[in-house]
Amino acid sequence: MCGxxxxxxxxxxxxxxxxxxxxLEYRGYDSAGIVTINREHKATLxxxxxKVSELEALVSAHETSDMVGIGHTRWATHGEPSEKNAxxxxxxxxxxxxxxxxxxxxxxxAQLKGHTFVSDTDTEVLAALVNSLYSSKVSLKEAVSQALxxxxxxxxxxxxxxxNPEEIIVARKGSPLIIGVGSEETLxxxxxxxxxxxxxxxxxxxxxxxxVC
Ligand code: GLU
Numbered sequence: 262m263c264g265x266x267x268x269x270x271x272x273x274x275x276x277x278x279x280x281x282x283x284x285l286e287y288r289g290y291d292s293a294g295i296v297t298i299n300r301e302h303k304a305t306l307x308x309x310x311x312k313v314s315e316l317e318a319l320v321s322a323h324e325t326s327d328m329v330g331i332g333h334t335r336w337a338t339h340g341e342p343s344e345k346n347a348x349x350x351x352x353x354x355x356x357x358x359x360x361x362x363x364x365x366x367x368x369x370x371a372q373l374k375g376h377t378f379v380s381d382t383d384t385e386v387l388a389a390l391v392n393s394l395y396s397s398k399v400s401l402k403e404a405v406s407q408a409l410x411x412x413x414x415x416x417x418x419x420x421x422x423x424x425n426p427e428e429i430i431v432a433r434k435g436s437p438l439i440i441g442v443g444s445e446e447t448l449x450x451x452x453x454x455x456x457x458x459x460x461x462x463x464x465x466x467x468x469x470x471x472x473v474c
Contacts, residue, residue: 279316
């Protein structure tokens with residue numbers, strides 16, 4: 262179970278996400294990644310095996326001025342440490358980061374015929390499940406909520422959709438998730454150390470809770 266960060270506001274999301282991931286490095290991890298979304302619904306997904314410094318090099322080559330995004334440092338439980346298994350995982354317009362274990366991922370995966378799986382993770386199954394429920398009639402919040410009702414296991418998650426760069430959905434069960442409330446911005450972290458220097462106002466989600474940031 263490793264690190265989650267998120268940012269939505271008016272500052273450079275890549276910069277803030279990388280800063281947060283650096284603060285979570287002490288926990289140990291095997292790969293790292295971020296996705297940011299711009300106002301024209303374009304997502305920039307960057308992932309690297311190894312250290313956050315590898316990810317930083319990638320970000321330097323693909324800088325954006327996006328102001329919303331999520332990031333992750335992974336401690337592999339399902340699938341070897343590799344770029345394809347690093348988070349965020351993508352399904353359709355959905356990007357998702359996850360700490361924890363989806364215990365019934367094999368059963369869920371068998372039902373998700375419409376998605377071509379590209380990783381070995383339990384997490385991609387959750388991304389695909391959310392995407393299968395998300396539509397013009399079902400909001401991202403509702404799709405995440407419906408998906409989580411089908412999940413057996415533990416999770417701290419953050420989810421974004423390229424269709425809607427105005428919100429990040431978070432939820433937790435058995436894995437910590439904290440929302441940092443700033444002035445005209447919101448940060449997300451699995452560990453309060455990632456919020457240091459940004460805000461001292463923190464909301465700790467309880468097990469079974471979700472939030473729209
Ligand atoms: N089970 C997920 C994976 O293996 C998440 C691991 C974590 O908590 O970092 O990708």
